[in-house]
Amino acid sequence: MTSSLSITSATADPALLDLPWQLPLDLWPDQYIAALPKGISRHLVRFAHLSGHVVAVKETTDEMAKREYEMLRTLQRLDVPCVDPLAVITNRTDAEGEELRSVLVTRHLKFSLPYRALFSQQLRPDTATRLVDALALLLVRLHISGFFWGDVSLSNTLFRRDAGAFAAYLVDAETGQLFEGGLSNGQRENDLEIARVNIAGELMDLEAGGRADEDLDPVTVSNGIVAAYRSLWKELTGAESFNSSERWRINERVDRLNDLGFDIEELAIKTTEDGTTVRIQPKVVDAGHHQRRLLRLTGLDAQENQARRLLNDLDSYSAKYGRKEFDEEMVAHEWLARVFEPVIRSIPRELRGKLEPAEVFHQLLDHRWYMSQDQNRDVPLAEALSSYIDTVLRHRRDEATVIDPPTGAITMAIPIVDAPDEDWRLKV
Secondary structure, X not given: OOOOOEEEEOOOXXXXXXXXXXXXXXXOOHHHEOOOOOOOOOOOEEEEEEOOXXXXXXXXXXXXXXXXXXXXXXXXXXXXXXXXXXXXXXXXXXXXOOEOOEEEEEEOOOOOEOHHHOOOOOEOHHHHHHHHHHHHHHHHHHHHOOEEOOOOOOOOEEEEEEOOEEEEEEOOOOOOEEOOOOOOHHHHHHHHHHHHHHHHXXXXXXXXXXXXXXXXXXXXXXXXXXXXXXXXXXXXXXXXXXXXXXXXXXXHHHHHHHHOOEEEEEXXXXXXXXXXXXXXXXXXXXXXXXXXXXXXXXXXXXXXXXXXXXXXXXXXXXXXXXXXXXXXXXXXXXXXXXXXXXXXXXXXXXXOOOOOHHHHHHHHHHHHHHHHHHHOOOOOHHHHHHHHHHHOHHHOXXXXXXXXXXXXOOOOOOOOOOOOOOHHHHHO
């Protein structure tokens, strides 16, 4: 490595100096490489080990690496789901002094999957639809922030499981632009058309390779992002008028937005001169309504649907054990200590890389419900947990990093907390 190497990073990590920057990315020795699944990219991308974590290294131009690094940092400040930019490496040269391409380094998003790794054999229509719905929500959030993507696709997105749905994260921001005054309708429509065409092409590629269910219609699924986007955009930003005697509809609109996972920062309310008609319009909305409540009450950081499911169980616990009159934070701490944490500690060590803890808990609640319906009795949580571990979780592949064909990967260690002798708490 020559002395001309330049590293720009918001996080000081000396281990960056230990990677073989003097070699072209495609010639990096196996000892540095983490064999994780990756999506289709116009640039060479490889995963590498760094300080006990995994990072994605993308070769690109000096200008594009710096631009994308700054764009991803900006999106993070706007609380938009995206990968974490770690560093830009420029002024690379090989042993002979020949210039090498600059690289962008981002952290691997744990428990995330490219769309091609979300199925073992064939992509089913319902899975494809859920992916598109997640991408539509991400696109709405980006557009609300004033971000024009310019290359919307499944390949440029990572997905994490979210209580039966998926949460989408932006991976590639090199074509994106941020407009402080917001996007025009034409810019939004342009992104939508790009999304529709790209998704259809990606699904047709799977279909041609025999990797899609025969019932999957790429055109129908790709058109679904347009419908899902328009429905969300209208609900989040559209004006609504009603008779002044129906003022309850203001709260109803707020509740609908909360159910979608959004908070209203400002609500514009106007009445006609005679006071007979009320017109409301949310001006700014923030995503993560349930995430923020769960984090505030318990310290758990989960996806939006997972947070909603955990909060529902917390509310049920409060009602079942007569805690409605108690302080909400105190009840949440009790639920965390007596229900959630004992469940997670009871997962065998070798299975803790299968799914995120919040996803495990969500699936356990589903499993318990189906067992109760099948056996026509209220199945205790501990009994449901044993069944879930043996019949469901044990047979899943690891998603902390994903393993096995067709994507080939390694398994990363998950931090383990030793369980105390308090398993009795599972009886609640």
